[in-house]
Amino acid sequence: MTERAFQDYYPDDVSHCYGCGRLNEKGHQIKSYWDGEETVTHYTPEPYHTAIPGYVYGGLIASLIDCHSTGTAAAAAYRAEGRGMDTEPALRFVTASLHVDFLAPTPIDGPLEIRGKIKEIKGKKVIIESTLSAGGKVCARGEVVAVKMPDAMKPKA
Numbered sequence: 001m002t003e004r005a006f007q008d009y010y011p012d013d014v015s016h017c018y019g020c021g022r023l024n025e026k027g028h029q030i031k032s033y034w035d036g037e038e039t040v041t042h043y044t045p046e047p048y049h050t051a052i053p054g055y056v057y058g059g060l061i062a063s064l065i066d067c068h069s070t071g072t073a074a075a076a077a078y079r080a081e082g083r084g085m086d087t088e089p090a091l092r093f094v095t096a097s098l099h100v101d102f103l104a105p106t107p108i109d110g111p112l113e114i115r116g117k118i119k120e121i122k123g124k125k126v127i128i129e130s131t132l133s134a135g136g137k138v139c140a141r142g143e144v145v146a147v148k149m150p151d152a153m154k155p156k157a
């Protein structure tokens, strides 16, 4: 059986995010998984994700770090409660803060790997540290504060 990605557990009404929504046909549709205590996703940029020819646009890098981190926050919150992502009540996280350091130019001609680590999990907040690598070299580092989705943001039925 193929492992389901974190994002595959998001219900339809919150699956339209540009970075991670499986129902957003124009979006990145990233898929994040556990790898031991870390989380991982892979994404291959398109030629039009260019900053300077040959290198990836920083906004894409931020977007990948953002959505991998909010997915990681949700997965970590379920794991902390000792239950599966398909169980109720649903735990959904949004971005409160997104910080990205661009350490080296990111080559556009191959897959990118984003890895997340839980720095803190407390109450309705999860802080995730991440790296984005190309060809084994870390090109960007991120820190995201993810907070449980407020009721005001929940889609109306």
Ligand SMILES: CCCCCCCC(=O)SCCNC(=O)CCNC(=O)[C@H](O)C(C)(C)COP(=O)(O)OP(=O)(O)OC[C@H]1O[C@@H](n2cnc3c(N)ncnc32)[C@H](O)[C@@H]1OP(=O)(O)O
Binding pocket: 010, 014, 015, 017, 019, 020, 066, 067, 070, 092, 093, 094, 095, 096, 097, 122, 123, 124, 125, 145, 147, 148, 149, 150, 153
């Ligand atoms: C389910 C699929 C969704 C996928 C989402 C993909 C990622 C996204 O793009 S989401 C869209 C962008 N994000 C948004 O629009 C969020 C807009 N902001 C908000 O709704 C609110 O400010 C929200 C929910 C982030 C925080 O509000 P609220 O729930 O009242 O939090 P609050 O009680 O003040 O703070 C909770 C904790 O988070 C911390 N926190 C809140 N905001 C920040 C911030 N900007 N920076 C750092 N820490 C913060 C607080 O310090 C607090 O920490 P502690 O518990 O240690 O004291």
